[in-house]
Amino acid sequence: MDKVVIVGSGIAGLSCAIRCAGAGMHVVLVSPFPSERSQSVMAAGGINAVTSDHESGDSVSSHIEDTLKGGCYLAGRMAVSGLCSHAEDIIRYLEGIGTVFSVDEKGRPMRRAFGGQSFKRTYYCGSGTGKIIVSALVMEARRLEAAGLITRMLWQHFHSALIHEGVCRGVLLFDDRTGNLHPIYADAVVMATGGQNALFGKTTGSTQCDGYAAGMLFMQGAQLKNLEFIQYHPTTIETPQKRMLISEAVRGEGGRLFYQEDGKRVYFMEDKYGEKGNLMTRDVISREMESTGRDIFLDVSFLDKATIDNRLGEVRDLCMKYAHLDICRDPIPVAPSVHFFMGGLAVHLNHETNLRNLFAVGECASMYHGANRLGGNSLLAAIYSGNVAADEISGRASDENTHDFTLEIEKKKEALARMFDSQSRFPSLYIRNMLSDTMRKNLGIVREESSLRHGIEELEYYISIADQIRYDSSVNPYDNYSLTGILALARATLECALERKESRGSHYRSDYPETDSTQSFASLVSYDGGKYTVCPDKECFYES
Amino acid sequence: MKVRILRQNSPEDQPHWETFDYNGPEDASVAAVLDYINYNDDIETDEGKKTSRIIWDCSCLQGICGACAIVINGRPALACETFIRDLKEDVLVLRPLRKFPVIRDLMVDRxxxxxxxxxxxxxxxxxxxxxxxxxxxxxxxxxxxxxxxxxxxxxxxxxxxxxxxxxxxxxxxxxxxxxxxxxxxxxxxxxxxxxxxxxxxxxxxxxxxxxxxxxxxxxxxxxxxxxxxxxx
Missing domain, CATH: 1.10.1060.10 (Alpha-helical ferredoxin)
Incomplete structure (x- = not known):
């Protein structure tokens, strides 16, 4: 193929762009913001890999098994094997482009322990791993921009895909500066738009990752997968602004969870799971914390100051800045909060969706994490998925057929113009906030049928009114037109959670508290004119 | 607290000042103040004049993405990590970065x-x-x-x-x-x-x-x- 358009310029989008350009393709990399504003910069803890100098006893097979087990055996073995087998190459690649890893006295990148892993295999850059990797990838992309192989377009919001007879031929974008919709035609489209935070309001992630692109593509015929699996990160801290992530690196460096009882500290995770209790997977810890019904604290004050300064400097600064808390002295009050979405656009092993030439990479795609993601695997999957999609696209012949989308685009422009005409001052943000209330109440750590049905009823109502309301047009038009896709995605998520009548990983049903071995299949959900159909992927359609 | 904001409807328009009343939490960041003013049915200046919502950039809201860089009481800073309790002045004055073209209000092209x-x-x-x-x-x-x-x-x-x-x-x-x-x-x-x-x-x-x-x-x-x- 000759030309690819990549929507989103975080780590997954950048990786895909660099690889495609390296293969000689012309890449158009579109995003509202530069890469420095992407959610990728918020990934703190590290990136997993088993390298040739691994800990004694560790192996790629062990990484694969830990990932499959952490995801409660819902992710495909072939996909996970590919991910873990290429991890060392990815670390070497990142080193090669100048990523500033934390290194030992001999200059070798260091590893730390992370939850759910049998060995120390999480490479890191202080507690700002995502940011440092973004900085390196931005420089590498700049090399290819200077060579004319990557063209960056900022101020661009995704509107919809240009699809005809099941084949994607480009995207329609909204340009923030001109206020216009415009098409970009390409041989392939790669979505790298991140997770679905907006379903839950302000989460640990970026305000820019709202799930709209996945929701809109769903309405345009793309299948979604495993939406019910939403990771609640166990250690987040309340601030006046939002709940902020306390990196798993804190527990990786020895941090201990406890609650107070009769003046004594109860280290409940260690009491139940032994010395590695604080490094259980995130789904297990979040549920255990919730079940105590008490205020939970995370303590690192016993660590020496140099370890905190050198390895947890960003966490120290964040707690001081936003909570006036000195982690060298005081325990951190923590609670679980929405952090990562294992579900997203369903993709085959080559990261193509069910729509030909439409690919998805990074968090917006569902592939490697099953029912629960291990810390350190998201950065790995972001880069690996970008590479896989790039290799597929660059090795494929361009489709000779064309289609005239003029009429369709004109209709969409007219609909947007009607939105601009509004004199209303009603903010679409009100609906978004109602949505996040509904999702938090009915799709928490513990779920059950009646609350899920209640959530669906509320979503039906929001969807029924969303198109009838005139919104304040003084805000960014994206905020208004994105509402329909976000609501459809939320409704699909609730439907998936209702349909999975078992507990597995991050999906815990109080009315079905056990894991049911007959349900060890991914959930797929499709949309057809307002009808949502959920079915298990018994044929493992996407594991190919 | 009075909040003065330098506003501009488009890159071509002339900038103008508008003043708002802020009666929200005292531990708010400047980012939270902007959210607070914007989250109303009608946005009104302190003199009751209806106006449009304030446009500004944000992403991480925790000081690691740089989106919300603006000028706060004459000092360039991130809105999400500047707290009104730490300001010496009684009035909060916000304007876009001056070294870059304005897109709208506090949003600039860097x-x-x-x-x-x-x-x-x-x-x-x-x-x-x-x-x-x-x-x-x-x-x-x-x-x-x-x-x-x-x-x-x-x-x-x-x-x-x-x-x-x-x-x-x-x-x-x-x-x-x-x-x-x-x-x-x-x-x-x-x-x-x-x-x-x-x-x-x-x-x-x-x-x-x-x-x-x-x-x-x-x-x-x-x-x-x-x-x-x-x-x-």
């Missing part, structure tokens, strides 16, 4: 930062190994947000046409120190677009959200220059 880095060939290419003593500074500099605060406050930076400012100088250091084969090329562009124009006010370091010690980058680039001259 793409000149990236363009200058691109046209000056600011990429490592291939890592050639590095002196371990440089590691901590390389790590610190790699955290640069490209937010533009250092350029806003700099007395030498005007519009980025010739002098590229501290963000550029720090990237010069990263590239030159991690790919020795490029150091000659980088120190030339450094001299042209930074070294010859910097008056060492170092105000860039006062406002940097990542506390990057640009003076260390300057010193290291100068030492690199001396070293290279000796080896010549």
């Amino acid at each position: 793409s000149s930062i990236q363009e200058n880095l691109k046209k000056s060939g600011m990429f490592i290419g291939e890592y050639s190994g590095s002196d371990e003593r440089e590691h901590d500074h390389q790590y610190s500099v790699s955290k640069c947000l490209k937010c533009g605060l250092c350029l806003e406050v700099c007395p030498n930076y005007i519009n980025g046409k010739t002098f590229f400012g501290a963000a550029f100088a720090n990237d010069c250091y990263v590239v030159a120190s991690r790919n020795s084969a490029k150091s000659d090329e980088i120190r030339k562009t450094y001299a042209e677009h930074f070294g010859s124009g910097c008056s060492k006010s170092l105000s860039c370091m006062d406002v940097c959200p990542m506390k990057i010690q640009t003076i260390a980058s300057i010193a290291k680039m100068n030492r690199m220059k001396s070293r290279n001259r000796k080896s010549e």
Whole structure:
């Protein structure tokens, strides 16, 4: 193929762009913001890999098994094997482009322990791993921009895909500066738009990752997968602004969870799971914390100051800045909060969706994490998925057929113009906030049928009114037109959670508290004119 | 609390001031103040005049993406990590960064930062190994947000046409120190677009959200220059 358009310029989008350009393709990399504003910069803890100098006893097979087990055996073995087998190459690649890893006295990148892993295999850059990797990838992309192989377009919001007879031929974008919709035609489209935070309001992630692109593509015929699996990160801290992530690196460096009882500290995770209790997977810890019904604290004050300064400097600064808390002295009050979405656009092993030439990479795609993601695997999957999609696209012949989308685009422009005409001052943000209330109440750590049905009823109502309301047009038009896709995605998520009548990983049903071995299949959900159909992927359609 | 905001409807329009009343929580950040004012059926100035919602950029809301860089009571800062309780003044005055074209209200186009880095060939290419003593500074500099605060406050930076400012100088250091084969090329562009124009006010370091010690980058680039001259 000759030309690819990549929507989103975080780590997954950048990786895909660099690889495609390296293969000689012309890449158009579109995003509202530069890469420095992407959610990728918020990934703190590290990136997993088993390298040739691994800990004694560790192996790629062990990484694969830990990932499959952490995801409660819902992710495909072939996909996970590919991910873990290429991890060392990815670390070497990142080193090669100048990523500033934390290194030992001999200059070798260091590893730390992370939850759910049998060995120390999480490479890191202080507690700002995502940011440092973004900085390196931005420089590498700049090399290819200077060579004319990557063209960056900022101020661009995704509107919809240009699809005809099941084949994607480009995207329609909204340009923030001109206020216009415009098409970009390409041989392939790669979505790298991140997770679905907006379903839950302000989460640990970026305000820019709202799930709209996945929701809109769903309405345009793309299948979604495993939406019910939403990771609640166990250690987040309340601030006046939002709940902020306390990196798993804190527990990786020895941090201990406890609650107070009769003046004594109860280290409940260690009491139940032994010395590695604080490094259980995130789904297990979040549920255990919730079940105590008490205020939970995370303590690192016993660590020496140099370890905190050198390895947890960003966490120290964040707690001081936003909570006036000195982690060298005081325990951190923590609670679980929405952090990562294992579900997203369903993709085959080559990261193509069910729509030909439409690919998805990074968090917006569902592939490697099953029912629960291990810390350190998201950065790995972001880069690996970008590479896989790039290799597929660059090795494929361009489709000779064309289609005239003029009429369709004109209709969409007219609909947007009607939105601009509004004199209303009603903010679409009100609906978004109602949505996040509904999702938090009915799709928490513990779920059950009646609350899920209640959530669906509320979503039906929001969807029924969303198109009838005139919104304040003084805000960014994206905020208004994105509402329909976000609501459809939320409704699909609730439907998936209702349909999975078992507990597995991050999906815990109080009315079905056990894991049911007959349900060890991914959930797929499709949309057809307002009808949502959920079915298990018994044929493992996407594991190919 | 009164909140004065310099507003502009489009890149072509003239800016104008509007004042709002803020009666929200006292521990709010400036970002939270903007959210608070915007979250109403009708947005009204302190004189009851209806107006449009305030447009501003945000992403991480925790000081690590740089989106919300604006001028707060005359000082360039991130809205999400500036708290109104810490301000000395009774009035909160917000305006967009002045060194960049305004898109709308507090939203500006900072793409000149990236363009200058691109046209000056600011990429490592291939890592050639590095002196371990440089590691901590390389790590610190790699955290640069490209937010533009250092350029806003700099007395030498005007519009980025010739002098590229501290963000550029720090990237010069990263590239030159991690790919020795490029150091000659980088120190030339450094001299042209930074070294010859910097008056060492170092105000860039006062406002940097990542506390990057640009003076260390300057010193290291100068030492690199001396070293290279000796080896010549």
